[in-house]
Amino acid sequence: MKALKENRMKKNKTGLLCVLLVVCALMLAACKKEETSEPQAKEFGKDIVFEVNGMEVTIGEWNLYARPTISGINNLYGKEIWDFKMDAEGKLFGESLRDDIQKKIVSVKLVASKADELGVVLTEDDKSEIALKADEYLEKLSEDLKEKYSITEEDVEKVYTDNMMARKVYEHLILNVDTTADDEEVRHMDLRYIMYPKVYENRSGETEFHTDEEIESKRAEFNNVREKVSSGKDIELKDFETEELTVTDIVADLARLKEMLPEEQAGVVFWLRNKEVSPIIETEEALFLFECENVRDEENTNAARIKVIERREQQVFEEAYSEWKKEVKIENNESLWKTLASGQE
Numbered sequence: 001m002k003a004l005k006e007n008r009m010k011k012n013k014t015g016l017l018c019v020l021l022v023v024c025a026l027m028l029a030a031c032k033k034e035e036t037s038e039p040q041a042k043e044f045g046k047d048i049v050f051e052v053n054g055m056e057v058t059i060g061e062w063n064l065y066a067r068p069t070i071s072g073i074n075n076l077y078g079k080e081i082w083d084f085k086m087d088a089e090g091k092l093f094g095e096s097l098r099d100d101i102q103k104k105i106v107s108v109k110l111v112a113s114k115a116d117e118l119g120v121v122l123t124e125d126d127k128s129e130i131a132l133k134a135d136e137y138l139e140k141l142s143e144d145l146k147e148k149y150s151i152t153e154e155d156v157e158k159v160y161t162d163n164m165m166a167r168k169v170y171e172h173l174i175l176n177v178d179t180t181a182d183d184e185e186v187r188h189m190d191l192r193y194i195m196y197p198k199v200y201e202n203r204s205g206e207t208e209f210h211t212d213e214e215i216e217s218k219r220a221e222f223n224n225v226r227e228k229v230s231s232g233k234d235i236e237l238k239d240f241e242t243e244e245l246t247v248t249d250i251v252a253d254l255a256r257l258k259e260m261l262p263e264e265q266a267g268v269v270f271w272l273r274n275k276e277v278s279p280i281i282e283t284e285e286a287l288f289l290f291e292c293e294n295v296r297d298e299e300n301t302n303a304a305r306i307k308v309i310e311r312r313e314q315q316v317f318e319e320a321y322s323e324w325k326k327e328v329k330i331e332n333n334e335s336l337w338k339t340l341a342s343g344q345e
Contacts, residue, residue, distance in 0.1 A: 060155035082343035094341035112165035188300035
């Protein structure tokens with residue numbers, strides 16, 4: 001009995017060893033196959049153009065972004081433009097435009113995808129606005145065009161939703177941007193000036209310099225004009241306009257004045273008050289005399305303030321977006337991708 005039991009145990013161990021050897025062999029074979037096999041191409045649904053970070057973009061969505069641009073280009077330039085070579089490497093116009101459209105879609109998708117992370121949500125009013133705009137769009141789109149461009153109600157709502165969400169994410173990012181601006185950054189003023197150039201062109205078209213005596217005579221004339229305009233007797237710079245001394249009206253900020261004058265003298269003009277006349281300002285090229293008509297041109301000052309704020313907002317957004325772009329993964333459906341560069345409608 002004891003011998004029989006030992007014999008069985010030997011057989012069981014032998015059988016188990018065989019099983020383990022077979023399993024190991026299979027595992028090694030699988031590993032070897034995995035190491036040597038080519039990576040499998042990603043499979044896409046037939047209506048998927050590409051994926052960005054796993055988010056699918058359908059052909060219907062693509063056409064909602066692309067078709068207005070493509071139709072406009074075909075109408076303006078004809079379909080021959082799509083095969084025009086854009087660079088020395090032979091990249092075609094159609095390929096370049098296709099890539100630009102993809103960048104636009106990717107940016108919208110990427111920004112919108114950050115909503116949850118930032119705690120941005122659509123309100124009921126936002127959802128109602130999206131539904132209304134989607135209905136209005138679909139009502140204007142014929143059934144033939146819907147079928148031709150594979151545009152569904154879901155596609156339209158998705159595009160409006162993504163764009164609404166991206167806008168709200170942008171607004172969230174710029175919420176705390178500083179909206180103040182110093183006078184030196186934004187204030188524009190209404191000015192008048194007369195100028196006497198030290199250099200002129202003679203009848204032969206040659207450049208000549210006024211003599212020191214002529215320039216000194218003009219300094220004295222400018223001083224006389226300045227005294228009279230500053231006298232408080234309702235005399236203005238324009239009262240002294242002659243064929244030689246033309247009065248010029250400009251709207252200028254500090255940057256514009258610095259383009260015309262040395263920095264220190266530009267500052268003198270910039271801080272003039274209403275109806276105040278500057279000292280004679282002299283550069284290597286000319287003599288100037290400025291009169292301030294209005295220390296603050298509200299329309300141009302407000303426009304400049306808006307531009308300053310918009311630059312700050314754009315900087316805040318670009319800093320965030322540059323980080324988000326680092327994680328972008330785009331996979332194209334190659335079977336569709338090449339056809340999108342043809343300009344076909």
